[in-house]
Amino acid sequence: MRKLLLQLDSSRLPSVFDQVVAYDAGADVVMSYGGITESDVRDLIHGCIFTRGPKDLHNTAVWIGGSNMSAGEQLLAIAQDSLFDPFRVSLMLDSNGSNTTAVAAVVKIEQTVGDVRGKRAVIIAGTGPVGQRAAGLLAMGGATVVITSRKPEQGERARRSIGERFDVQVESVAMADASHAAEVLEGAEILLNSGPAGVLMVPRAAWANRPGLLVAVDLNAVPPLGIEGVEVNDAGVQREGMTVFGAFGVGNFKTRLHKQCVSRLFQRNDLVLDAETIADVARELVKEKK
Numbered sequence: 001m002r003k004l005l006l007q008l009d010s011s012r013l014p015s016v017f018d019q020v021v022a023y024d025a026g027a028d029v030v031m032s033y034g035g036i037t038e039s040d041v042r043d044l045i046h047g048c049i050f051t052r053g054p055k056d057l058h059n060t061a062v063w064i065g066g067s068n069m070s071a072g073e074q075l076l077a078i079a080q081d082s083l084f085d086p087f088r089v090s091l092m093l094d095s096n097g098s099n100t101t102a103v104a105a106v107v108k109i110e111q112t113v114g115d116v117r118g119k120r121a122v123i124i125a126g127t128g129p130v131g132q133r134a135a136g137l138l139a140m141g142g143a144t145v146v147i148t149s150r151k152p153e154q155g156e157r158a159r160r161s162i163g164e165r166f167d168v169q170v171e172s173v174a175m176a177d178a179s180h181a182a183e184v185l186e187g188a189e190i191l192l193n194s195g196p197a198g199v200l201m202v203p204r205a206a207w208a209n210r211p212g213l214l215v216a217v218d219l220n221a222v223p224p225l226g227i228e229g230v231e232v233n234d235a236g237v238q239r240e241g242m243t244v245f246g247a248f249g250v251g252n253f254k255t256r257l258h259k260q261c262v263s264r265l266f267q268r269n270d271l272v273l274d275a276e277t278i279a280d281v282a283r284e285l286v287k288e289k290k
Contacts, residue, residue: 001052001056001059002028002029002059003026003027003028003029003059003060003061003266004027004028004029004031004048004059004060004061005022005027005029005030005031005060005061005062005063005262005265006031006033006044006045006048006060006061006062006063007019007022007030007031007032007033007063007065008033008036008040008041008044008062008063008064008065008075008079009032009033009034009035009036009064009065009066010035010036010037010065010066010067010068010071010072010075010095011034011035011065011066011067011068012034012035013034014032014033014034014065015065015066017097018063018065018094019032021255021258021259021262022063022262024259025258025259025260025261025262025263026262026263026266027061027262027266030063036066036075038074038075038078041075041078041079041082042078042082045062045079045082045083045089046082048060048062048089049083049087049088049089050087054086054087054088054269057087057088057089057269058089058090058266058267058268058269059266060089060269061089061090061091061092061262061265061266062079062089062090062091062092062265063092063094063262063265064076064079064091064092064093064094064095065093065094065095065096066095066096067095067096068095068096069095069096069098069129071095072093072094072095073093073095075093076091076093076272076274079091080272088269088270089269090264090265090266090268090269090270090271090272090273091265091271091272091273092261092262092265092271092272092273092274092278093273093274094258094261094273094278095129096129097254097258098128098129098130098133099133099273099274099275099278100254100257100258100261100278101130101219101250101251101254102129102130102131102132102133102134102137102194102275103133103137103254103257103275103278103279103282104250104251104253104254104257104282105130105134105192105194105217105219105245105250106134106137106138106141106279107253107279107282107283107286108215108217108236108245108249108250108253109121109138109190109192109215109217110141110283111236111286112214112215112236112243113189113190113214113215115141115142116138116141116142116143116190117141117142117143118142118143118144119143119144119189119190119214120143120144120146120187120188120189120190121135121138121143121144121145121146121188121189121190121191121192122146122148122184122185122188122190122191122192123135123138123145123146123147123148123192123193123194124148124175124181124184124191124192124193124194124195124201124202124226125148125149125150125193125194125195125196125201126146126147126148126149126155126158126172126192126194127147127149127154127155127157127158128194130194130219131147131158131192131194132147132158132161132162132165133275134192134194135147135162135170136162136165136166136168136170136275137166137275137276137279138190139162139166139168139169139170140166140168140276143190144171145168145170145171146170146171146172146173146184146188147159147162147170147171147172147173148172148173148174148175148184149172149173149174149175150174150175150176150177151174152172152174155172155173155174156172158172159171159172166275178200178201178202178203178206179203181201181202181203181206181207182203182205182206182207185202185206185207185210185213187212188210188212188213189212189213189214189215190213190214190215191207191213191215191216191217191227192216192217192219193216193217193218193219193220193226193227194219195220195226196220197220197221197222198220198222198223198224199220199224199226200224200225200226200228201220201226201227202216202226202227202228203228204228204229204240207227207229207240208229208240208241209240209241210241210242213241213242214242214243215242215243215244215245216230216239216242216243216244216245217244217245217250218230218232218244218245218246218247219247219250220247221246221247221248221251225246225247227244230244230245230246231246232246232247232248232249233246233248233249234246234249235248235249235250235252236249253282253285256285257278257281257282257285260281260285261273261278261281264281
């Protein structure tokens with residue numbers, strides 16, 4: 001029986017990237033729908049659960065994507081509500097790659113520093129979906145997490161959102177521009193930049209050889225890079241007295257994780273992959289490699 005992946009994308013055009021990865025991960029057919037709204041989900045989900053018997057539903061799975069994570073979260077919630085025993089299929093949410101990217105960055109940080117409990121983590125421009133998920137996961141691990149934002153009100157909204165989503169507490173501080181990075185990094189042991197592409201957020205002088213700083217991760221792949229002095233291909237190399245990762249250094253693991261998650265969707269019919277469960281998969285991959 002063929003493995004069918006139903007791709008529900010909130011954007012007008014379903015992600016070609018997600019389709020390619022799905023095929024590489026073992027899906028036989030990807031049924032792609034773009035411009036999906038909340039009212040569309042129930043009928044599409046029912047279309048894939050009632051055409052196969054319960055014992056065969058592990059061969060059908062649902063991928064939820066798009067450029068808007070908030071929209072994706074709503075689609076996932078409705079998809080879950082549309083399922084009932086014994087008619088269930090596995091689901092995964094990864095709008096704009098936010099979950100797999102955030103998880104990949106966090107797991108690389110965990111590999112570097114070990115237990116994050118009690119460590120101070122600063123997430124530059126942490127108000128976006130990747131930053132918020134990374135903040136939530138690190139805080140769940142016991143880290144003291146600070147997110148930055150150019151606008152205090154935006155940072156406060158993100159702080160509340162992270163708290164509601166992950167049941168944790170994080171701090172938000174304003175960082176109007178890169179000239180304030182050194183001040184924000186006081187006492188930091190973990191630095192993660194999740195800022196916009198092509199924007200320098202952390203000058204070299206702000207982080208290089210900073211006492212106590214153990215790891216720096218830059219998720220920006222577009223020059224100028226977000227953390228000056230970190231190269232895009234860095235994957236756990238030593239620079240300026242610490243371990244650093246560039247966007248491709250994290251991205252290679254993110255792609256591997258992405259494929260593994262899609263593959264696992266077809267191993268059972270009751271899996272829900274969101275940030276926390278994707279993190280479980282990533283940590284298993286790290287253990288397997290060891």
